Amino acid sequence: MEDKKNNKLSKMNNENIEEQSDSLSEDTEQLPVVVDKKIRVIAKKPKENVNKAENEKQAPRILKIVPVKNIVLFPHNVLPFAAGKEWTTEAVDRAVRIGGKIGILAQKNSDAESPLPEDLYEIGTEAKILKIMRFPDGSGGAVVQGVRRFRILNYVNAEAEHLSAEVEFLENETLEQETRLEVVALGKAMKQLVQKAISLSPNIPSEANLFIENVQDAAYLADLIVPYLSMDFQVKQSLLETDDLELRLRQIHASLTKEIEVLEISNKINSDVKSEMGKQQRKYFLKEQLRLLQKELGEIDGKPQGSPASEPSDFHERIANSKMSDEVREIAVREVERMGMMMPGSPEYMVSHNYVTWLLDIPWQIFTENEINLKEAQSVLDKDHYGLAKVKKRILEFLAVCALKNALKGPILLFVGPPGVGKTSLGKSIAKALGRKFMRIALGGVRDESEIRGHRRTYIGSMPGKIADALKKSGSMNPVILLDEIDKLAADGRGDPASALLEVLDPEQNHTFTDHFLNVPLDLSKVFFIATANNLATIPSPLRDRMEIVDLSSYTLEEKEHIAFDHLLPQVIDDHGMSNLVDLKIQPETMRRIIQLYTREAGVRQLKRELAGIVRGLARECVEAGMKQQETESEQNQTDEIKVEIKPLIKEINIETVKKLIGNFPFNDKKRPEILPIGVATGLAWTPNGGDVLYIETAASSPGTGKFGLTGQLGDVMKESVQTAFAYIRSHAESCGVNAKSVGKKDLHVHFPEGAVKKDGPSAGVATFLGIVSQFTGKPIASDLAMTGEISLRGDVLPVGGIKEKLLAAHRYGIKQVLIPHENEHDLDEIPQEVLKEMRVVPVSNLNEVLKIAFGKSKKSAEKVLASKIASHKKSGRSLNARS
Template sequence: MEFNDSLSIGMDDFTSNEDLDIPDVLPMMAVRDVVVFNYMIIPLFVGRTSSIEAVNAAMENDKLLMLVAQKDASKDDPSADDIYDVGMVCMIMRTLKLPDGRLKVLIQAMAKVRISKYVSTSPYFKVSVDVMEDGESGKVTVEVEAMMRNVREQTEKIMSLRGILSADLMMIINNIEEPGRLADLVGSNLRLKVNESQRILEETDPVLRLSLVNDLLTKELEVSTVQARIQSEAREEMGKSQREYYLREQLHALQKELGDTDDRSMEIEELQARLKKKKMPKHVRKEAKRQLERMDMMHPDSSEATIIRIYLDWILDLPWKKSTKDVLDLAHAREVLDHDHYGLEKIKDRILEYLAVRKLNKSTKGPILCFVGPPGVGKTSLGKSVARAMGRKFYRMSLGGMRDEAEIRGHRRTYIGAMPGRIVQALKISGSNNPILMMDEIDKVGSDYRGDPSSALLEVLDPEQNSEFSDHYMNMPIDLSKVMFITTANMTDTIPSPLLDRMEVIRLSGYTLEEKGVIARRYLLPRQIKQNGLKESQLKMSDDTIEYMITHYTAEAGLRNIEREISSVCRKIARKVAEGGRGPYTVSKRNVEKYLGPPKTIPESELERLEQPGLVTGLAWTEIGGEILEIEVNIMPGKGKLTLTGQLGDVMKESAQAALTYCRSRTEDLGLDADGSYFEKHDFHIHVPAGAIPKDGPSAGITLATALYSAITNKKVRRHLAMTGEITLRGRVLPIGGLKEKALAALRADINKIIIPEQNKNDLVEIPEELRKQLTFYPVKNMDEVVKIALGGKK
């Protein structure tokens, strides 16, 4: 690396070049950021390997070395094209080797030469040169004398303005009478750009060279005068504490005076143009303009300016008045919904109703729907389907495990790294103010010291309030009334009641065996064949095989596990095809175990059911659908103790106590001694199998009572009968929930008779008609009716 450490000018103490014998071929060294003029003595640091080689070669011969400026100072290894043609032949006066391996050399410029030919470029440049003689200046005319005097005066003014005026240098300048030498001396001290200094060097006519220096001096004097004025003005306005700001203002004003536009001004102009084009409410535009004015007044490197810039970007990126046009063709919407999902008629009807209302009333607010159902029934994918049917943008955000209220409302801008909430981010990403925003797993929102996100959702999911939703970061009302919110949950128990009240709950029950078969055939199998790189002709799978896989390899209300099993079959066939097999491969009930192993589950319908007194089948609801609940009661001599096993919850234990109390109140009906001694001389043990699984809830009340009644009377319960309902001490049967899921569980277990509470009769409408035809329901008001149906054979 070479740079001029300090620029020195000598006039009378340099070696005369009148008798200098310049060889035809010289070593040449490229220098950066400096142009060497005639009569200069200058120290240089030499660091590049090729440059050190050139200096050494010169020292070994006649100490003559050509110095020439390179066009681009950033290039460490310049080629011949990167170097100017005109330079100076210099005499190396002294050299000093530094500890880091570099050389410090003192050189004196001797003669101006032009490169005629490059002899070699490695290990250093060797060039053939032609000496450039200055033209005759002739007699100094009045015009030339005036120019020389002007050059001297302007040089003195510039040095005075810059604070580097030297009496010795000015004495030398005033004593020079030759135009060429004056031009060289002044040009070397002007701090010009390399290309401008090179222009002066290459000019051989002394008068023209002086004229060129005079023009550059005039420009530099203007710049220096403006700079001095700026310094004076800035010094008056700025204090010591704002020194950095003052320096940047100085630069800004200088660039403005020269007509150059800096990046800061361009940024402000760009933001102003974007703000002018953007459609937004008046109050938003007013706030954006205010923030832009603040930003323009601030120092560009201040942290506050960065915060405002990011805030303005958010304002300009949000779709305040940009909407997508709804597709209000009901027939098309129905076609899309039917194509993407099988069944789910209730939800499809609700979406079509919304579109119909939207068609008649454009200003209707977006509904807030909550899809509740077991995992894998298609809640999330249904949201995408709705968006496609309506022609809206779709954005999904997961609320599962969210514990920070700022995730919804955002952080205030005073915090480091503050951001808007997920709602505002969704609007920005979707690019419209009326997307379909799906909030997954709303039943799994938590709360801690950072706040309760479900409380923040109360404003978001309220059509009467969300037209002026307040985000802490944006700090201005945001209209969410056009957004269609869809939430999903596996259960409603954990959703706070005020939040649940704001949503229209639509329940998705599990699929029947027939529905699973159709969905697997139409959707899951083709999708897995495609994803695993197969062709439909390479895999044959009958409907019976799919049904067998559903019943013997999965036990779920949804479809995720059956899709995994189909995917497993496809992967194994894909391996065969990849190994050279041609197929087609047929998967049947006989060979499915070869792909999936032995069956993972045994259908309830294939289990051997014992028919003994004290054994009753109940129905339970879980997050993943309906389940069969077997209840066993055994009676033995004792002292009237009641034992409960099977990981029962408190509510279920209380139902068992109520069931026993009911049986004790029916001593005569049971044919026992009226004094009640039977219950004092016997112990009762109630057990619910699958003891490792926790169980709770009141809906097994009548099942527990029937099991006790059956065990005491030693009568068997009717075959293919199940029951559900809550019991009171007086034997009344109270309603329960999840009737459809429980009915599906009964069908899977080959049970066709179900005892239900009288008040649940209206819920039968939710059960598809084809299922209702396969089942017989017995609505009951009290426990006496249950006993007659279960043990007495009442129709």
């Protein structure tokens, strides 16, 4: 029964299609319509002799419904669109053959692939199928023309891809609407706007104006215009559903006005661009004429004689007179010839101009000539720096070789040391002693390889690297170049600058160093490279292998005192304008107290800042007292001179005056404790700012299960060192004097104070071992004993680094005896004799020797200290408890 019903509906639909097609073909005439801004499609308009009453009264009929996405078809418009499976049905084929109609409905949701009735709008446009196209892949397309609007009454077939519905056709605008004055006025205004839009758009032929002029029906013209306006899909659907003709025309008029404004602005922009291009061309022709006139007036190429050369003809002369090699000269000449074939204002011309200028600015075959005088060099180094005997010795050796042999490949020295010990200033002194130009390249934070090798010329704003730039600025091919902070290089996706330095710092390769921008070999073999770093660990091994490492250790108290008096204090006084106002007197003891109480550093930067604070305080006192330098004009040479009217004030500085000027001591002058608690050992640590004293604390809780705890911000190496010490004690409990059973019945905890500071390294192994042994044996360790060294599970004491810094820190803290690894005994040569006289340094090879030294005298020392405390308390009449 269902199949018979569907066949009957299909038959009725086809008959209706035939009837509508016949009536449309008889009652319409052909009129042109604008599609895609060109006249190419034929539209249908009802003839005037058709009975309008019959057209307005349309009986409901059944139409096949075709959904479309984001498209609204208006009457009289032609719409091409891709078709789906519905175009293969027999009913549509038959409709095409007889000129039938279909219903075009827009989808509410464009994501629906098989839309159902609820996904479609209720009002659409009846369309006549003009053509159906078949494609090889099985898909199809169609071209349809809108006829009239309709409203869905109900769906006869609600299946997706086979939609058909009973519709009623909406009445055309009544005669009353079309003849109202507002509608007529809007129609004429809209016609004028359309004609203006056609005149402004270059893509619409002028013949379209003839067609628009002949259209008298405002509603018909509105339907033709709407598809070409910049409206949203929902707005167009709303216009299709609007029955009020005046409201529809007003909305279309507003949108059309906006479109014309856009066209006018676009035309103005195009006109301005053409005008600007015309100005540039005119300017170029005028410049050429001016250049020819200047040449006739005796000037060369438009420039007065003697002016800087910048034209290709001037470059040829400069290249011929330069000392560049034949290979580089050939490249430069070829680039200049390319410039001659370019327009002077083109970007390529400026790139070539910049490149040739850089080639000419490189000091080819220009070297600084100087006679090497070792005594004078020694005097310069001693004057600028106190101490640093090892560094000065290495520099003088290099100068001696240079004096014996005229040609020598430049060495690469790497100064490694804490901040503020004079690494950068030492490079300046070396250049001064050599008589060469000094150039400093800051590498801290450099993460782009192009900073070293330069950028290729294909990039906008490209330029040579820092090495080529240093050669240009120095004006010679043998300057002293300081690569400052080479350990602070970074690497990311733009390249690894440390790898780019491999060729620069290799004496066997740097005679043919190639910069990416210049793309010609540069001879760096005569350059004296000096690099500075604070930490060797962050320098890649291949780069470190190309440099000769020279260690700059921390300054001793005596060295800092000499540096302060000889260099820092005079410099600070001069920098603050106090050299003629105050005669500053500071006693050596006061200077030592300033160094100890206000600084905790390996170098002297903080000391210089504290001295500057003292001088600033004195400067304020001088200004408040009315002392100042007055400028007077000399009558003899008419130049400004500084005349001091007040005699220099002699100012004695003691520690109380220092405290008044720069505040309280930031560091306590604390000394070592007289006695250490059980389980506490004194270790020595190395930091980038110098050595330091580190107390290692242990605690044992009973009853326990032999658990082991570790606190303090420690690195993996230090954690392993503590575990090694505990493991050795458990496996050699008897030789350590420890009860093996008590070790298993107690929980041990090891703590490193100052947890906010990260600590790492194996050098605390000996100190941790003694602290744990002290905890389990109940014997204290002498407070004047410190130790450093790495341990192994066999009980060996292994060598560590930073011995000088550690011993200086121990001496500053009042330590009288220090245990160091036996293999570090050679490091004692660098320790000042005044330090070794006041402190005993004992080399040890194994932990048995450590135990004998640590606990052989500790008990007697502790008893002696305790007895002295008891005696002092008896005299004062106070009692001494066991804890004290």
